[in-house]
Amino acid sequence: MSATDVMTPSKLKPMPVSQPVELAPKPSLIGLTREEMGAALKEKGVADKQIKMRVSQLWNWIYVRGVSDFDAMVNVSKDMREMLKTHFTIARPEIVEEQVSNDGTRKWLLRFPPRGAGRPVEIEAVYIPEEGRGTLCISSQVGCSLTCSFCHTGTQRLVRNLTAEEILSQLLLARDRLGDFPDREAPQGTVMPAEGRKVSNIVMMGMGEPLYNFDSVKTALLIASDGDGLSLSKRRITLSTSGVVPEIYRTGDEIGVMLAISLHAVRDDLRDMLVPINKKYPLKELMDACRAYPGLSNARRITFEYVMLKGVNDSLEDAKGLIQLLKGVPAKINLIPFNPWPGTNYQCSDWEQIEKFADFINSAGYASPIRTPRGRDILAACGQLKSESERMRKTERLAFEAMMIANHGED
Known part of the structure; x- marks a missing residue:
């Protein structure tokens, strides 16, 4: 989609949703390290000599085969x-809503059960x-x-x-x-x-x-990149931060995925306003x-x-400042048209x-692709995410759709 493409209110496609999860669920085996999974099994009576084999079986079923029901093992x-059904779960979160944009972008509103x-x-x-x-x-x-200040998610506490x-x-x-596990078919219309x-x-x-949730993010990404499971290359995993400096060092040392910086300004005074963590x-x-x-x-750039x-950070003086700021850093600059x-x-x-x-x-020698806006019509674009508990009322949604038509025209 180019900047001249017409944006119209989305046509939502009815999609089947998952069954609601239990209000007080059993502990999940998803997200445990191998060592944690072994300890959980041992606590429920699995013999020491079987632990390694059982963990390997479960790891394969959960992350390679993608099952969400122990009976499928x-x-x-x-x-x-x-025993597993009695004490544990591998259920998925509830899908409250699934929306499909005119450009094929898909957004899920997911509900997780209470913790404590x-x-x-x-x-x-x-x-x-x-x-x-x-x-x-x-x-x-x-x-x-x-x-x-420019991010919709940032308005939700x-x-x-x-x-x-x-x-x-x-x-x-x-x-x-999406039908991305073995022997599964994707839903129609995907x-x-x-x-x-x-x-x-x-x-x-x-x-x-x-990076304000470092330990959980680290565990999840190391499991996602585990070669015996989901097996995503670390070069295909990107972590974006607004600039939590101490944890950037830890990310490089302990996770090793690709890094993205939510920059948006090349002067401290302006960045203090746009990205307040810059004050720290x-x-x-x-x-x-x-x-x-x-x-x-x-080959491995930030x-x-x-x-x-408009009128805030888009002048040629800002562009010159950006080049000076990034001097000596292997970098790619993603230019993101602001998503209203x-x-x-x-x-x-x-x-x-x-x-x-x-x-x-x-x-000046830097790759600077202009990111194609995706999913704007379902508020799925960069900076637009916000969960159902803070979602727009009907009047707000109608006002948003009217704004999009005014800015981009009608079919």
């Missing part, structure tokens, strides 16, 4: 399956199909504490961190819905890459700041952490995300200005 004894004395919580995950690849955008928190199970469950559920895996890439760019970790500290990220090369805001949401005071830069900005950066 046909090479596990009936007694063992009954808490309430059920809801988050959103987004699948973006493209020719030759499919990217799943995963959330790490319910809400967000960073209050970036932080409720809690997601567990490793809840982070991984978004990937498992997406692969379920737009997917022509060949290969439907979910070939994952990005920690959904709701929340991943200013640009110099952020760039020092980026330069120290392990394994940087022209992605810098830069939302284009109800109540925002920002506007997207004019397309001509975005192209001038991109051309200037390209001429």
Whole structure:
């Protein structure tokens, strides 16, 4: 979709949804490390000499075969399956709503059961199909504490961190819905890459700041990249942060996935306003952490995300400052046309200005693709995610749709 493409309110396709999960669920085996899974089995009476074999069986069924029912584990004894059903779960979260954009982007509103004395919580995950690849955008928190002024998610208060199970469950559920596990068929109407895996890439760019939930994100991503399970290459996993500097160092050392920085400004005074965490970790500290990220090369670059805001950060002087800021860092700059949401005071830069900005950066030797807006009509684009508990009322949705038609025209 180009900037001149018409955006119209989405036509939502009715899709079957999963059955609601229990209000007080059993502990899940999803998201446990092998050591944790072995300890859980031992606690329920599995003999020491069987632990390694049983963990290997479960790992394969959960992450290679993608089953969500212990009865499907046909090479596990009936007694063992009954024990597992009694004490554990591998169920998926409830799908509250599934929306399909006019461009094929798919958004799920997912509900997770209470944790402890808490309430059920809801988050959103987004699948973006493209020719030759499919990217799943995963959330790490319910809400967000960073209050970036241009981001819809930032207007929802932080409720809690997601567990490793809840982070991984978004990937498992997406692969379920897309027919991406062995011997499964995709639902009708799904737009997917022509060949290969439907979910070939994952990005920690959904709701929340991943590095404020470091331990759970680390566990989930190491399981996602485990060669005997989901087996996603670490080069196909990107973690995006607004700049939690100490955890950037840990990410490089302990996780080793690709890094993206939600940058959006090249001066501290402006970034303090757009991305308030900059007051704690200013640009110099952020760039020092980026330069120290392990394994940087022209083939393994840091992605810098830069939302284009009209009259705010889109001048050629800003482009010159960006080149100076990134000097010496193997980098790609993703230019993101601002995605509107109800109540925002920002506007997207004019397309001509975005192209001038991109051309200037390209001429300096940096790749600067302009990100194609995807899923705007279902509020699934970058910066638009917000869970059902904070979702628009009908009047707000109608106002949003009217704004989109006014900005982009009608069919």
